[in-house]
Structures are given as structure tokens and as C-alpha cells.
Amino acid sequence: MELDSLYQEVILDHYKNPLRKKLEPNYSAQVHHVNPSCGDEITLNVDVVEGKVKSVSWEGVGCSISQASTSIVSDLMIGKSVDDALSTVDAFSKLMSSKGTEAGDENILEDGVALAGVSKFPARIKCALLGWMAFKDATLQSLNK
Amino acid sequence: MELDSLYQEVILDHYKNPLRKKLEPNYSAQVHHVNPSCGDEITLNVDVVEGKVKSVSWEGVGCSISQASTSIVSDLMIGKSVDDALSTVDAFSKLMSSKGTEAGDENILEDGVALAGVSKFPARIKCALLGWMAFKDATLQSLNK
Amino acid sequence: MKQMFTPAKIKEDFPIFKKVMRGGNRLVYLDSGATSQKPFAVLDAERDFYENHNAAVHRGAHLLAEEASLAYEGAREVLAEFINAQSDEVIFTKSATESINAIAYSFGNSLPNSRFALKPGDRIVVSELEHHANLIPWQQLAKRTGAELVWFSIDDDGRLDLSDIKNVISETTKIVAITHQSNVLGTIVPLDSIVDRAHAVGAVVVLDACQSAPHFAIDVKTLGIDFLAFSGHKALGPTGVGILWGRAQYLNEMEPFLTGGSMIESVTMTEAKWAPAPKKFEAGVPNMAQAIGLAAAVKYLTKLGMNNVAQHERELTAYALDKFAALQGVKVIGPKDNVNRGSVISFTMDGIHPHDVGQVLDQYGVAVRTGHHCAWPLMKKLGLVGTTRASFYIYNDEADVDALIASIGEAQKYFKV
Amino acid sequence: MKQMFTPAKIKEDFPIFKKVMRGGNRLVYLDSGATSQKPFAVLDAERDFYENHNAAVHRGAHLLAEEASLAYEGAREVLAEFINAQSDEVIFTKSATESINAIAYSFGNSLPNSRFALKPGDRIVVSELEHHANLIPWQQLAKRTGAELVWFSIDDDGRLDLSDIKNVISETTKIVAITHQSNVLGTIVPLDSIVDRAHAVGAVVVLDACQSAPHFAIDVKTLGIDFLAFSGHKALGPTGVGILWGRAQYLNEMEPFLTGGSMIESVTMTEAKWAPAPKKFEAGVPNMAQAIGLAAAVKYLTKLGMNNVAQHERELTAYALDKFAALQGVKVIGPKDNVNRGSVISFTMDGIHPHDVGQVLDQYGVAVRTGHHCAWPLMKKLGLVGTTRASFYIYNDEADVDALIASIGEAQKYFKV
Numbered sequence A, B: 001m002e003l004d005s006l007y008q009e010v011i012l013d014h015y016k017n018p019l020r021k022k023l024e025p026n027y028s029a030q031v032h033h034v035n036p037s038c039g040d041e042i043t044l045n046v047d048v049v050e051g052k053v054k055s056v057s058w059e060g061v062g063c064s065i066s067q068a069s070t071s072i073v074s075d076l077m078i079g080k081s082v083d084d085a086l087s088t089v090d091a092f093s094k095l096m097s098s099k100g101t102e103a104g105d106e107n108i109l110e111d112g113v114a115l116a117g118v119s120k121f122p123a124r125i126k127c128a129l130l131g132w133m134a135f136k137d138a139t140l141q142s143l144n145k
Numbered sequence C, D: 001m002k003q004m005f006t007p008a009k010i011k012e013d014f015p016i017f018k019k020v021m022r023g024g025n026r027l028v029y030l031d032s033g034a035t036s037q038k039p040f041a042v043l044d045a046e047r048d049f050y051e052n053h054n055a056a057v058h059r060g061a062h063l064l065a066e067e068a069s070l071a072y073e074g075a076r077e078v079l080a081e082f083i084n085a086q087s088d089e090v091i092f093t094k095s096a097t098e099s100i101n102a103i104a105y106s107f108g109n110s111l112p113n114s115r116f117a118l119k120p121g122d123r124i125v126v127s128e129l130e131h132h133a134n135l136i137p138w139q140q141l142a143k144r145t146g147a148e149l150v151w152f153s154i155d156d157d158g159r160l161d162l163s164d165i166k167n168v169i170s171e172t173t174k175i176v177a178i179t180h181q182s183n184v185l186g187t188i189v190p191l192d193s194i195v196d197r198a199h200a201v202g203a204v205v206v207l208d209a210c211q212s213a214p215h216f217a218i219d220v221k222t223l224g225i226d227f228l229a230f231s232g233h234k235a236l237g238p239t240g241v242g243i244l245w246g247r248a249q250y251l252n253e254m255e256p257f258l259t260g261g262s263m264i265e266s267v268t269m270t271e272a273k274w275a276p277a278p279k280k281f282e283a284g285v286p287n288m289a290q291a292i293g294l295a296a297a298v299k300y301l302t303k304l305g306m307n308n309v310a311q312h313e314r315e316l317t318a319y320a321l322d323k324f325a326a327l328q329g330v331k332v333i334g335p336k337d338n339v340n341r342g343s344v345i346s347f348t349m350d351g352i353h354p355h356d357v358g359q360v361l362d363q364y365g366v367a368v369r370t371g372h373h374c375a376w377p378l379m380k381k382l383g384l385v386g387t388t389r390a391s392f393y394i395y396n397d398e399a400d401v402d403a404l405i406a407s408i409g410e411a412q413k414y415f416k417v
């Protein structure tokens, strides 16, 4: 069933038990992102210290894809250098626009590869990207401070 | 040929030698009417005296149908009572919307019946009506004075 | 009459029902609230125009231009009859969205001494039920003119709260813009008291009929409203065409919205005078094929009979509401009884986000809409991120409802809720 | 390349050429300047959308909505490529008229401190060649903002007089809105000096490409303009769709025009925030089938090759101008040489009004346009009530020109001039 390529077990797990879903009081930037076509919203805090992502935390409402994806990106980025983090976001964006032709590099994206199937469902790509774009935005804002 | 039902000899005659095509200095109302879809314009003077159309005169540019029709209406109305004149306009309007099913009453419309064929050419009905509508407008304005 | 109404036969008029959906399923189209499907009659009418009569209307001295003009003006007459209006009161726009913006901009363009001019202290009234298309244009008009935007609230059942109507529609109110039927909840708005009060204070009533005109008979004279807007694509018609109706008297007084060719009486380099309505509001070469297609659509509806359409949808909604009432973990949002409500059912499911519900339903060929349905303020008022919405039309039947209910069960299984 | 361009074969792609005209004649369609005919490819693309993929784009979680969105956004990419733009710079409107009004209203809506805001003392520049669609919206904008409307004159040949360009495009100029090719005379406007001067004073250039985009290759980057508008229906596309292109940077800064669904970032009862372009400028369910049809049209054109199209029309125009030069009592209005002119020929006939010319031609199956061609100020400048206009396109050939010339002779016989 096509559905199974979208809703991998990993995703449903993250959805039921999202990681880092509690805003940390310390952050270098806070962003609020919305998916205007479905109404999903998240607030995401990033704390960048000395060129490294020290913490990522978030709050928000959304579908399983956006919640799981935000959970995945938040956990994945902690400890990475900003450069490394941003290129990881790029790798994920590329995967999302692959129309199902790519599987994603598990060394780079870790649990993120479970979202590969989303790229076959154009309407859901925005859901998967919500958290990643929020993270990117917050990280860039941190740099500009 | 369909054309011949549009361009009766009478019409071409009126077109080449239009009647009353010189503005009279005495008038009870002057109107300026335009056919915005083709740019034809006429100025028409009506002199209504004691409930009778004393004179009709005009100037303007336009196609053979609008020029001939204005010539016809101008000449036809002189001497008529206002009531008679207005009901003659109505008879002509009705003829124009008859889609070629009516020939027109020659006792009422005189040369105007030559325009009966226009009703089969929807794009030309406005041309044929230009002078008649100007006459009606000017006559009604005369009454309101 | 009823036995004539056979959705299975109607489906045969709609080519899209041959489509094979995900999982090899048939199409269970429950998204007519977003856009309806199109019968052959509409596709053929458009095509006939292009193949045999295509020319710019009101221009050109040739046979094609004549035929195109007759077809286009004929379409206007068909639409006028559909809502019991005069044909020179019917304006073809590209959509209901354009229709509503046209009214708002036209009012905004009017001279200070005009009845349509708004100024600080004047009031525009809407409701919490509005689709963005009947909200944001008024927000913007209020902003441009300094007028105040005020709204009717809703009660827990999604019905308008009219208890305070005298204060909401104050003496300073110039415009009341209201939806006829909520696209989210199906609520049908009681117009009589609103129209009475609006007219008592000298305001005009603008009706968003997007969700009503396709579904039940509309008579603008009986309704007593002043302007009406709906979209062709929700009424079996082509995309790219909408209707704006206004009382002749108002249309004549109003300033135009879009300016350009064919809407003028005369033009110089610095000045232009306007043609009478409807031309004044139809600048440029119009959406001729779409207007003609929409006329074919309303002819199709009229042949079915709008009262039969309404009855069919009412019965189907009753059937569906019964099924929903029996479901666990599923909540209908909006009126739960079948009184003054249309054939739109919004619902939420415990533990599954609407977007995920829609996705599972799609796997079973069931096409619904999910999200805020362009009525975000309503969602916020209801404390929801979104709903899943099933909306019915002439081609739907009980088997479609059964498929919906079954796929909801599958979603619960899939998400283990 | 040239031998590939066979109008007789192209005609076979256009169903309307089977039409039998008045007097039993074949259709000699010389009115593409008003609207073009449509090939099967376009009609089939629209129909395929309705029959297999119809749904509201950007909404709904189902397969049809996905397919509709992909098709619609795919159409945007095709159009972007056609004019060498980025796809998020391409906005689907209902017509060129709407496109131009959208720019004018968007500027009018901008905040006082915006680069697009106009105030008394600012200047908008147009030309005497303009179609009403590229004149009245600017008159209205000038009226609403207090800005001054100024224009380039034309010389006796119908060419723009740019000798005074420094004064016409003054330092206070904010907008230069100009036609690329006159729909009446065929004059192609030299853009380089206009764009240079406009940019030197900080003004934006709005190009009315209605008569150019369908007929020769357009590259917005090379032209250096800031906004461009054209209509689909003149470019083999369906009615009810137009293109508005603007530089991304400007679109991002501009206020929206129509407001409603799908163009927002967020909405409350009192406030709305806008989505990025192109969505910001596409409120409501869009004209999906028409956008997709237009994409099929420009694909058809691209396959022919826009340079081949231009060359074909140039050769046909040369052939026609030669024939016209040999006629007695017939005067070509506008450029008589075949340099910087398109495939539109306006003419007057001694002793016969254009409307009567058109009528006689129609009797011979020759479809032309007559009147002021929505360029009334130009007519007045030329001292004419109107002209008869023949306009050529890909499906026309020398036999069509011969039919035109022969029917002109018949008109002279009929009216005995």
C-alpha cells in the first residue's frame, strides 16, 4: 500500500513520542513558522554557541509528518557545527524534491531518511520541511546576531 | 447574397445623399450620441413646438447604416406629434429586435422598412438605432424643458 | 420526482468517475465544496464555442464575432434566470473572489459624496463564518477608508449569534457581507433578519453564495439582498468564471473596478466615461468560453431541478450524520441536526491530524479536504487546527458515504487510535 | 527551417477552419489581433485536466488535488520558460487587462513610504499608441494618487516620437507603461532607450506585450523591463487567462491586489499577512484549466519556433503590404515599410466606412476587425473614426492575403467607389 512508504514506523514513533518538544528557556533565536495551506504552526528555539548548535527545542501542532520531522531535525542537529547543520538541511531539502527517486544518506540524515517516501506525495513535502525550514531560519538568525 | 438584405438601394441612396444633415440653429434640445464599439458619433437637434416635431437636423460620422438610418428618422419625424413620433421609434426598435422575422409597417416607418434586414445582423443593430435613440433622447429632453 | 434523481446515472455524465485512484480504488469524490466535477455538457459547450464560434465578443464585423456575442450574451441570460435577476445585472468575473473584491474596490473608488463611499466611523459587518474571500477584501477596504470592521460571532453549534443584531449592525453600518452557507460547517445563515436590519440602517447586503447557489434555488428578489457572488467551478462550471450580481440601480451608480477595453463610452488621453452595466464591469476580452460553459452547467442543474438537488443533498446529509453519530472517536464540527444546514460535514478524529486523515482516505479513493478551509479565524474560534471536510453534490450517493465511513475506520486502524 | 512552416498544415490543427462562412465561403481569419484561434492541443489539454485531474489546487489531501497542483505549477514553469523568467515571477491572471490593473492597484495600495507609492508631482508615462487597457488604469491611478499622466506622441507614420524623451520621462517619473507593438498600426516600439531612461530616473517599465508575446520571442531579461502583461487568448490559449510577470524583487515588495483564499500566510478577523509571490497575487481557486491550456498553447508555439513564427509573419506582411501599395482608394495607416512592424495592417478606403468594409469582407468569409480597436485616442490623433484591420498569425498564408485583397475589390464594386 502506497501509504506505508509515507508513514514508516519510525515516523509514527516520533509522532507519538516527539523529541525535544518543550521549549528551552535559553536560545540564540526563536522562530514561529506556519504552513498556511493547512494551518500547522511551530515555535522553535535554537541555541548556537561558538559556531555549534547547542540546543534545539520546539512546540507546535501539526500532522504526523510535520511533528515527526520536527522531532527528527531537532534531535539530529544538536552538537553539529553550524556549517554541518546547514548542509544537512540542504541534503534533506534535496531528498524532499527527489520525487521518490532517492533514499537519502543515512549517515547524514539518520532518522530523516524515513521521510524519503514523503517526496512522492507533493502535498506533504511542506509538512516534512516545516521543522527543517524553521531550524534553518533560526540558525541563520543566530548567526546574524 | 446576404449582403443585399442589409444594404437595400434605399439605404445606399440615403447614405450617399443624407437628408437633414446640417444642424439647424433653432432647436429645443441638442444631443450628442456615440456608438462606443465603433466610434460613430452624431449630434442631433430637435425642435419641438407645441407638442409637434418642427425640425430635426444632424451632423456626424458613421457607417452607411447609421448615416442612412439617421437620415431616414430625421426626415420621417418632421411634422409628427410627439406621441406619434415616440411610438414610431418604438415600432422601429421592435423591428430591429425581430431577428429578420418582421418586414416592418411601411405606413408607419416609410423608408425605415428598408432597414428591416439589419435585424439579421446583430452587430449592426446599434448602427441602425443610433439616430433613432438620439431623436428619442432629444425629444424627451424637449418635453422636460 | 425523487426517483428521477439517480446519482449512479448522473455519475455517467461526468467523465472523471472513470478515474482509477490510489490503491486501484474508484473515485469517491467528496470535495465538491472546494470544486465540483464537470459533466460532458459543460466540456462540450466550451469546446463547441472554440471549434465553431470563437472570436472576440462585441468587436469585429464578422460572423464569428456575431455568433460569439450571441452565445456570450445568451449565457448571461441563462445565469440571470438561474438567480431570477435581470440580465444586465449579471456580471461575469473570474471567480467569487474577484466578484467580492470588485464590490469592495468599486466602493473604495467612489467619490466622497457617493452612497458607497466609506469614511472613518462607518462600519462594515461580516461574521466569524466567513471564508477568507469574504473577509480580507473587507479588512482591506476598512483599512483604506478608515471604516471599522465588526462581526457576528457564532455559538457552539456553529450558528450565527444574532442576539445582538441591533448593535452589530449599527446605524453607521454601510455594508453587511455575509456567507449564505458556511463552507466549513454547512451552517445556512438566516438572512431575513439580517437583510431587514441592514436595510433599516441604509446598508447594502453582499451575499457570498459560493456554497449555496450550486446547491439550492436562489432568488435574489425574494432574498432581498443587494449583491451576490458565486464561483462557476463549484457549480459544475469551468474554472476561471464567477458571477457578480448587483441591483441595477446600484451597478449604475457604482464606479468600475477593472478598467480597459469594452467598458467605456468614450476615451481621451486623460479621461474616460463608462458604458452602462454590465459592460462597465467587464473590461477586456471576457472569459467567453467559461461563461458559456457555466451557462451549460446551470442548464444541467436546472434540468435536474434545484429543489431536487437540494432534497437529494438533504437526504444524503441526514444519512451521513446518522452514520457519523455512531462512530467512536469522531466528532462532527458544526450543526449536528439536519436543519438549516447544507451538505458539508466537517469532523475531527481523536489522535489523528486532519492531514493524516485525508491521506489515509485518499488511499481508499475517498477525496476530502483537510485544514482550515480558508476560514482560519473560524478555526481559531473553534479552537481547532483544522478539520477533515466531506462535501456532497449531485453525483454522490449512500455508497459514497459508506466508503467514507469505512475509510475513517481504516484511518483509526492505521494510526492505532 | 522555413520549409517546415506550412500554414496549410497548421490550419489542420485548428478545428475552426472547417467552418463554413457566409456565402458558403471558407474562413479567412484575419482577426488574430483581437483573439487567436485554438489548436486541438490546447482544447485537449484543458479537457484532459477536467476529465482526469480536476480538483482545487494547493488544497485537499487527495490524488486529484496533487495532480491538479502539479499540472498548474507545471504550467507556470512552461510560461516562465517562454519569456525567460523565474517561475515564481509568473502570475496567472484572467487577462492582460487584469494584469495591468493588478499592477496599478498594487501600486495604489502601497504604503506612503514604499517605492511604489505615487503622490502629486510624480509622473506616469504612456504613449498615444496605447490600447485602452494600458491607458485607463493609469488615468485612474493618476486620479487616485494625484500623479500626472504624460505621454509620447506619434509621428505621421505611427512611430513613437522619442526626440523629447528626457523631458517626457522626467526625473519625477515613477512608471513608464508602454505597448510593445501597437494593436492598430503594427508599430513595434523601440524599448532600449525607453528602458534606459526610465531606469536612469528610477522608474519601472511596464510592458504591454499583448501583440508581441504571441508573435515573436520575448526575453524579459534581455528587454530589461520590470513588468510584462499579455493575454492567453491571443496566443492560441483559452479565454480567461492572462500573464503578469514582474521582477521577483518587486513582487515581493508589492502589496497584493485581489485578496482572499490561498494568498495568505495567516489571517485573523482583523489582519492578514501575505504569502510570498506568486501566491500573493493569486487569490482564490485559480483558472486552472485555462493556465494548463495556455501552457499547451505556448508549447505548440515553441515547437514551431518563435523565430520561425516571426519570420513567417514578416514575410506575409511584406507580401500584403506590396499588394496594398498597388490598390487604388485604399490607404494603409501606420508604417508602410516592413521594418520594426508586426503583422497587423490597418487601412481605410475612400468612400466606405470601416464597418461597411468589414461587412462586405464578411460576405466573402474574410474576418477582420473594424472601428477604433480600443485605441480611441490614437484614432482621434490620426483624425480617423476607425480603420479596418487585418492581422495575421501562424495559420495565415498568401492565399488568405489574396482573399483579403479580392474582397476589398468587391467592397469597392458594391459601394460603387
Ligand SMILES: Cc1ncc(COP(=O)(O)O)c(C=O)c1O
Pocket (backbone or CB within 6 Å): C261, C283, C284, C285, C286, D033, D034, D095, D096, D097, D098, D131, D133, D134, D179, D181, D182, D183, D208, D210, D211, D231, D233, D374
Ligand atoms: C495592445 C493590447 N493591449 C491590451 C489588450 C487587452 O487584452 P485583453 O482584452 O485580453 O485583456 C489588447 C487586446 O485586446 C491589446 O491588443
Ligand SMILES: Cc1ncc(COP(=O)(O)O)c(C=O)c1O
Pocket (backbone or CB within 6 Å): C033, C034, C095, C096, C097, C098, C131, C133, C134, C179, C181, C182, C183, C208, C210, C211, C231, C233, C374, D261, D283, D284, D285, D286
Ligand atoms: C464560502 C466561500 N466563499 C468564497 C469562496 C471563494 O471562491 P473562489 O476561490 O472560487 O473565488 C469559496 C471557495 O473557495 C467559498 O467556499
